[in-house]
Each structure stands twice: as C-alpha cells, then as structure tokens.
Amino acid sequence: MSGVAGQFHGTERIGGLETERSRWVAIAVFSVLGVTLFRIICLAFDRTDLFVDEAQYWLWSREMAFGAYSKPPLIGWVIRLTTWIMGGEGTFDVRLAAPILHAMTAAAMFYLGRMIYDARIGALAAIIYITLPGVSLSSLLISTDTPMLLFIVVSLILWRKLSAIRTEGGPLALILAIGLGFAVGLGFLSKYAMAFLFPFVPLAAYLDRNWRVRWSHALFAGAVATLVVTPNLWWNYAHDFATARHTVSIAHWNAAGLNFGSALGFFGAQAGVVGPFVFIAMLMALRDVRNPTVRSLCALSIPLLLLMTAQALISRAFANWAVGAYAAGLLLATPWLAARPHWLRASLILNTVAAIILPLLTIFGTELRLPNGDLALKRYLGRFALVSTAIADARRLDAHVLVASDRSFLAEMFYQLRDDHHIVPRAWNEGVEPPSSHYALLYPLQPGETANALLLSRADSLPACMKDEPPQAEWAATAGFMERATVGLWKIPASCLEGANHGP
Incomplete structure (x- = not known):
C-alpha cells in the first residue's frame, strides 16, 4: 500500500513540475509576444526619420552584395526580406525586422536558460531580455547588433547541444555542427564583433565540462562557418579591404593614450544598456565563481566587457560595442535576481517603464525639447x-x-x-x-x-x-x-x- 502511495505522490510531483514548467512557458510567451506586438504597433505610427545608418543599410538591401563599406552585408539582406514581404520601402518596412528579431532572441534566451537551469530561469531571462533598455531602443531602429545577438544565443545553444552528445557521433552531431557553423557564420555576417566572443568559448569549456565538445565537431563547425563568410572575405579583398580599414579607423588606435574618463563612461553606460539592476546583478553573481556554471558564463561575458573597456581606455568605444557580452551575462544575472524578488521586481518595473516610454516618444515626443533647447530626438528628425x-x-x-x-x-x-x-x-x-x-x-x-x-x-x-x-x-x-x-x-x-x- 505504501508503495502505491509513493508512486502516487511521485506522479503528483512530476505533474506539479510539468504544470509549473507550462506556467512559466506561458508567462514568457505572453510577455514576449505582448511587448513585441506593442512595439510593432508603435513602429507603424513612428514619426522619426531613418537614421543615417539605417538609410545606408536600406541601400545595401537594394545592392544585395556580399559586402559593404563599413559592416557585413546581412543587415541589408534582412531589410530586403521585410521590404519584399511588406511590398514597400517606408520606414516601417525597413525597421520591421528589429522587434521581430529581438522576439526571436528572447525565445532563444528562454531555450538556453532552460538548458542551463530550468524553465523558470529561462522564462525570466526571456522577459528580462525583451525589456532591456538597449533592446527597447534597438527595437525602434534597424541595427547590426540585433541579428548578431540572435546568432550568438543560437550558437551557444548549438554548442551546448553538441557538448551533451560529445561521446556520441552519427547524423545528429553532424547536423548540430553544421547548424553551429551557419549560426557563427551568419553572426559574423551580421557584425564583425561576433568574432570577439568566440575566443572565450575554449575558456568556458575549460572551466565547465558542459561546454566541452569534440575537436572534430568544433573543427567541422569552424569549416562551415568559414565557407559561410568566404564570399564576404572575397568582397573585402576585391575592394581593397575597405571594411577592415574603416574598422581600424573608427577604433582610433593611431591616437591611443590613457583616457580614464572614457573608460569609466563606457563602463557606466553599460548600466544604461541593460538597466542598472541587471548590470549590478551580473557583477554580483561573480561572487559565486566556485560554481562551474557561473565560471563558464563569466568567461563568455566578462572578458568581452573588460576588452571593450580597455578599448575605451586607450582610445574610444561606443556603449553598444559590448552587447555580445550580455547573451551569457544575462544568464549570470537572472538567477541572482530570481533569488531576490525585490531586486527582480524593481528591475522589471524600471525596464518595462522604459520599454513603454521609448516607443511612445517616437510618436508623441518628436517636439519634446531638452533643457538646452535641443529636440530630445534630434538625431532622428x-x-x-x-x-x-x-x-x-x-x-x-x-x-x-x-x-x-x-x-x-x-x-x-x-x-x-x-x-x-x-x-x-x-x-x-x-x-x-x-x-x-x-x-x-x-x-x-x-x-x-x-x-x-x-x-x-x-x-x-x-x-x-x-x-x-x-x-x-x-x-x-x-x-x-x-x-x-x-x-x-x-x-x-x-x-x-x-x-x-x-x-x-
């Protein structure tokens, strides 16, 4: 009789876990779709002009080349897809991919968070991601960071899946390695900053066996990624490496010095990119470095953040140059916030308010002026x-x-x-x-x-x-x-x- 009771309670516990998991999935889906729908509706009434970079990306969408002067070409291909689907080339059509890609990244963040932790942490990571101030801003514009972030998270998912079957071979490993190669290659074709993250993957694998893959799988994925980016490398060669020369010029290495104000400004600006509570949580989570998961996520985020801070110290760096760090960094911050409900609530409220205000500003705030007399949105008007x-x-x-x-x-x-x-x-x-x-x-x-x-x-x-x-x-x-x-x-x-x- 006791055995039957034990089975009953065991089944009840499993059923409870399934119910809890389904509840968190529903919360994540509702949150991400709701925020995304709100952004798309606001985008339809957006009164701002295309920014100079956006208009340039639109031109690339007409050229459909394998390269461009300042950045890789994938952003132009994405715009070409949305303008073709929508049948027009207005500002809404050009920008439409931005909120949709961020929704896809949030979904991928949920999947990665569930793989590493559980459905609750995955759902919270997706909700935190979709409301980040940097994501709210870049959902109003079409930028190269947006597809790059998606391919970073997808790459980490596929790398983690390859690690789970590292003792096996067969068709599944081959498919995952091909998928990883394509994700890395497409991320590189989104923005060259993709290359900054992946030297730290071996460090993560050293610190946590759950990131270790077979050398043969890694090399095969690398070969696929190389094939994907080869047309762009050829374009650069045919145009006298115009993109590489432009990248070096904006880094200002020829005027290198020590600018501590620039470094502090860059580091502080990261709190604006992800919100102050998320940024503090990410740093506070480092106290638990004895945990292999924390160590590996730290390896995939903090070195890139420090590298860009060093760039700001010796020359200059824009706040978005470190966004690749937050694919893993968000999964550092989320468990820390989840264990502190007051911090989590404050973070979600603050970031959600920003996520509501920013799109509405593009509709109702085009005449809003700052104390110095400038329009608040003058860059886009x-x-x-x-x-x-x-x-x-x-x-x-x-x-x-x-x-x-x-x-x-x-x-x-x-x-x-x-x-x-x-x-x-x-x-x-x-x-x-x-x-x-x-x-x-x-x-x-x-x-x-x-x-x-x-x-x-x-x-x-x-x-x-x-x-x-x-x-x-x-x-x-x-x-x-x-x-x-x-x-x-x-x-x-x-x-x-x-x-x-x-x-x-």
Whole structure:
C-alpha cells in the first residue's frame, strides 16, 4: 500500500513540475509576444526619420552584395526580406525586422536558460531580455547588433547541444555542427564583433565540462562557418579591404593614450544598456565563481566587457560595442535576481517603464525639447525635410545630379531618390584613398555627370575650391539633427574636379 502511495505522490510531483514548467512557458510567451506586438504597433505610427545608418543599410538591401563599406552585408539582406514581404520601402518596412528579431532572441534566451537551469530561469531571462533598455531602443531602429545577438544565443545553444552528445557521433552531431557553423557564420555576417566572443568559448569549456565538445565537431563547425563568410572575405579583398580599414579607423588606435574618463563612461553606460539592476546583478553573481556554471558564463561575458573597456581606455568605444557580452551575462544575472524578488521586481518595473516610454516618444515626443533647447530626438528628425527641400530646389534648377559629401545627406538622398529617374545621387569625389564612405567607394561623381550637377552642403562646410561660389539656393535647416544650420545648393566649378580620382 505504501508503495502505491509513493508512486502516487511521485506522479503528483512530476505533474506539479510539468504544470509549473507550462506556467512559466506561458508567462514568457505572453510577455514576449505582448511587448513585441506593442512595439510593432508603435513602429507603424513612428514619426522619426531613418537614421543615417539605417538609410545606408536600406541601400545595401537594394545592392544585395556580399559586402559593404563599413559592416557585413546581412543587415541589408534582412531589410530586403521585410521590404519584399511588406511590398514597400517606408520606414516601417525597413525597421520591421528589429522587434521581430529581438522576439526571436528572447525565445532563444528562454531555450538556453532552460538548458542551463530550468524553465523558470529561462522564462525570466526571456522577459528580462525583451525589456532591456538597449533592446527597447534597438527595437525602434534597424541595427547590426540585433541579428548578431540572435546568432550568438543560437550558437551557444548549438554548442551546448553538441557538448551533451560529445561521446556520441552519427547524423545528429553532424547536423548540430553544421547548424553551429551557419549560426557563427551568419553572426559574423551580421557584425564583425561576433568574432570577439568566440575566443572565450575554449575558456568556458575549460572551466565547465558542459561546454566541452569534440575537436572534430568544433573543427567541422569552424569549416562551415568559414565557407559561410568566404564570399564576404572575397568582397573585402576585391575592394581593397575597405571594411577592415574603416574598422581600424573608427577604433582610433593611431591616437591611443590613457583616457580614464572614457573608460569609466563606457563602463557606466553599460548600466544604461541593460538597466542598472541587471548590470549590478551580473557583477554580483561573480561572487559565486566556485560554481562551474557561473565560471563558464563569466568567461563568455566578462572578458568581452573588460576588452571593450580597455578599448575605451586607450582610445574610444561606443556603449553598444559590448552587447555580445550580455547573451551569457544575462544568464549570470537572472538567477541572482530570481533569488531576490525585490531586486527582480524593481528591475522589471524600471525596464518595462522604459520599454513603454521609448516607443511612445517616437510618436508623441518628436517636439519634446531638452533643457538646452535641443529636440530630445534630434538625431532622428529633420533629415527627410532637409533633403526633400534640396531635391525640390534641384528640380526647380533643372539639375540632373545631386552631389554631397556629408554622409547624413548622402544616405537620405539615396533613400528619397530611390525611384527618381530625373536626378541621380552622387558622392563628392574627394580624390583621396581610402574613400570615406560607402557612397564615395561605389557612387562617386563621374566626369560626364558634372554639367548639370549641384552640391548639397552646409554653408560652413564647402570644399575650399567653392568658397567664393554663390549659392543657387539657400535655407535654414528646420528642427532636427541640423537645426538652424545654413544649407544650400551650389554649382560645381570645373576647377574643383581637376586632379580628382574619378574611379569607382
């Protein structure tokens, strides 16, 4: 009789665990889908212009090349997919993939968290991820970090699965290794920063046997990843390694020094990327380094964070350069927060408020000004109005070519003139190597295009050869990124073109 009772209670416990697991899955699914739907609806009413990078990524979506001047090409392919599905190329269509990709990353984070811990921690990790301030901001814009984060988490899942069957072989291991290679390769094609994370995977494997895989599986996955990225490497070779040279230039290694303020600013900015409670929890979790899981997740997050802080110390680093650290870092923070309900509640409330306010700002806050008088969203406003004014004046002046050197102007010009058959957008021919932008690399002004060409420029940024030229049209920029600046159109004298290198 007691044996029957024991079986009954054992079955009851299993049933209870299944019910608990299902409850956490439902909570995660509801939270992620609810936040994502809210973001997509807000995106449909978003009143901001495409940022300069977004407009450039859109151009890559039309080119569908294996490379681009400053970053890998996958972001352009993603935009091409959403614009094809939606049947348009408006700002909503260009940005639509951002909230969807973040939802997919949250789902992957749930799966990885469940693999390492349990369904409760996986669900909390997904909810924390989808409400991170950095995720809320990047869901409003299309950026290269977004697909990279997805492929980092998918890569960690597949690596962990390969580790679970390391004593086995057969078709499953082969499929997982191929999948891992594709995930790593596609992550690299999303953003080259993917490469910073994976040197630390062997360290994680050394610290925790649950990350150890067969050398044969790892090498095979590496071979697949190499095949995936080879077309991009060839593109870079064919274009004189333009992307590599650009990457070195933005790192400012040639002006290296010791800038402690920059390093502290970068490190502090990470609390803004993931929220202060999550960032503190991630660091506090390091106290339990005797735990192999903590040690391995630390190896997959903290070294990258410290590496980017060192970059900020010797030169400069933008806050998003360390986002790859938070795929594993979030799984460091989540159990620590889960064990402290007050911290967890405070973190979710703060980050959820930010997740609600940020999208609403793009609809109702476009006229909100800071104490210094600048628009709060000035980086994302005024571009369409300025360039559309320039195009209207160029048509009035019967120009056939509109030229600019400022990348902000160029990005918006190419976007607005995408279906125009009367005016061709071109980059000012600098006559220098390497070219300063994707536009100068592939779309420089050609000799035969100069007869009816006009230069769009700020009045205080004219080339030296045009300082005495009168403007054909001139106006003050409206509210936004270049508010109150004097902008105009100028004819390009032949003397400006002498000696310039007109090659593509």
